[in-house]
Amino acid sequence: MPQESSHRVVVIVDENSNPFELGCATEIFGLHRPELGGRLYDFRLCSPDPHTLMRDGFFTLTGVADLAIADTADTLIVPNRPDIATPRRPDVLDTIRRAHARRARLVGFCSGAFILAEAGVLDGRRATAHWQWTGEFRTRFPHVHLEPDVLFVDDGDILTSAGSAAALDLGLHLVRRDHGAQTAHSVSRRLVFAAHRDGGQRQFVERPVPDLPDESLAPVLAWAQHHLDTPLTVTALAARAAVSPATLHRRFQAQLGTTPLAWLTGERVTLARRLIELGERRLDVVARRTGLGTTANLRAVLRRETGLTPSDYRRRFSPTPPQ
Template sequence: MIVDEGTNPFEVGCATELFGLPRPELGLAGPLYEVTLCAPDPEVRMNHGFFTLTDVPGLDAADDADTLVVPGRPDNVVPRGEAVLAAVRRAHARGARVVSFCTGSFALAEAGLLDGRRATTHWLWADSFRSLHPGVVLEPDVLFVDEGGILTAAGSSAALDLGLHLWRQDHGAEIANAVSRRLVFAAHRDGGQRQFVERPVPDVPDASLGPLLAWAQERLGEPLTVAELAARAAVSPATLHRRFRTQLGTTPLAWLTAERVTLARRLIERGENRLDVVAARCGLGTAANLRARLRRETGLSPSAYRRRFGPGTGEPITA
C-alpha cells in the first residue's frame, strides 16, 4: 500500500483492517495476505497532520506486490509525485492488481492507467475528476468498479465494499462473509449500488426492509417471487420496488438472485458436490441456471469454483 504526503488515514485504516490483521476466526494455519506500506520518503505526514508515519519502506517495496493499494488524499488538484506514479505504472505493467480507495483514483488516472476505462471516485470530487481526466469513463454513482486488473472504490466506506469484493475473488464467499462479520459490515453490497441514497424522514411507520430481507434469506430455497415479497411487506410490488431502489439501490429480483448465488457459492465451498442439490437449496432451480448465474458472477464454472474455493484450498497472497 502506497502512503504519500497528505494521505487520508481512514482509507489506510480500511486496508489495514481488511488485509493486515490476523484472522484466527478463520481457523487457517497462517495469514492469507501479507501487507507492506511503502512511500517515496521514509517519513510521511498524513492528512491534516493527524499523525506522521516513520521508517516507511521505499517505493521499491511495491515491486514485489501482487496487489497495489493506493488510498486517497483531499488535495487532488495537486499532481502526485513522479516516483509514486512510476511505481503505479510498474505494478500495472508487470500484471499486478492495482486498487484505489476513494480519491486514489486520481493517482491511477495521472499514471495513465484509466484512459478509456471505467472508474469511480468519491461523488464530491466527480466534477473535478472529469475536468482533469476527460479520457476516463467516470461512473460517479456506484460503490466500486472492477475493470479486471484495475479496481476503483468510491469514498470512505466503499473501500470496505471493494476490499470484501477482493476477499471473495481471492478466497470465496464463505471466507469473505466471515471477514465481513468480523468487521460488522454488510457481507455483500454490489459494486453497482449507489454511493449516496436519499433517505427522507418518513411520515409513516418504519418502512425498513430489514425484517423482510431477514425473512427472505431464511427461505431462499423456496420459489419466492416479487409479489410474495410485496405481500409479506404488506405493500404493492411497485411500492416494494421503490423501497428497494431507495434503501438498497437495486431491485427486489436482483437482490434475491444475488443472495441465492452467494448461498450457492457458500454451499460449494463447504463441499456440496451435487449441483442439483445446490441449485435446489439456494432457489436457483436447475443445475443449468446455477452454472449460468455462477459463471456470470465469478467467471468460473461450478467445477472450477470448487477447485479454487472448495474445502482445503486457499494459498497466501502477497498484498
C-alpha cells in the first residue's frame, strides 16, 4: 500500500483558468486517501496573483501560494483557459521554462498545450490538444508534432491531454505510472470513472444515431472481452453479432472509429498490460490468457503498441521489482 508521498505536484492557476481541469487535478492528486495509506502526492496550488478570477468570472480564487512554489514542483501542471489567443504572462512562461530546465515533469490539460508551446518547451515534441483547436495550434506552433485525434500524449517528461474529460484519463495514467495499476484502479473507483482509457483512443467519433437499437456493439464487445483467451476472429465476432463481416466492419467504423481486428488487438494488449502490472511474470501465461498465442507474438505486439518490451513494461509498471 502506498505511503505518504514526497512527490510534489503544483498547479499554476492563472486568470480565466478552467475550474473543471483544476477540479480534476485536485481530485486525482490532492486528496487524502486513507484506503491507500495517505496522500499519493504533496499537492499545492499557486498563482501569479493573490486574487485570480476564474473562467467567465464564475468565482475568484484566493489564499493560494505565489509562483515561487512552482520552482519546487516535481510535476508542474500549467494553466489552461479558453482564450487561447491571449498571450500568457511572462512570469508564468519563465516558471515553466525553469521547471523544464531542471527536468520537472510538465502536464498540460486541454488548452494547456498552448502555454507549453508558447513557453517553447514543446518544439520537436509530441503533444495533443482539443480537436477544435487543431488548425490554430498547427499554424502557431508548426514545430510541435501535434496528434489531434487522441485522448492524451505521454512524451516522457511532458504530457498533454485533449478535451476536459481527458484530464481525468491523463491524471489516472500518471497515477498508474507513479504508483502502479492497483492504486490507479482504486483512485478510479473513487472517481466512478473508467480506470484506463488508452491515450491513443479517439477524442470523438462523429456518427449518426443508429436507426435500430439492436445495432449497438455493446453485447458483442462484452462477450469478446470475456473470451480473449480463445482464437477470436472477425468472422467469429460477426457470427456472434448475427451480421456479416462487412456489416460488422461498418458498425465498428461508425460506432468506435476503428476496425474489429484493431479493437480486438487493443483489448488483448490492454489485458496483457493489466496482467503484467498485477505481477504475472510468466509470459507464456500472459500470451495464452490474452489470446496473443506465443511469447514471441506477445513481445512483438506489446512493443508495437506501447514502445516497450514485456520486461521493460514490467520494470516500469509492475508493483514488485523483478527477482
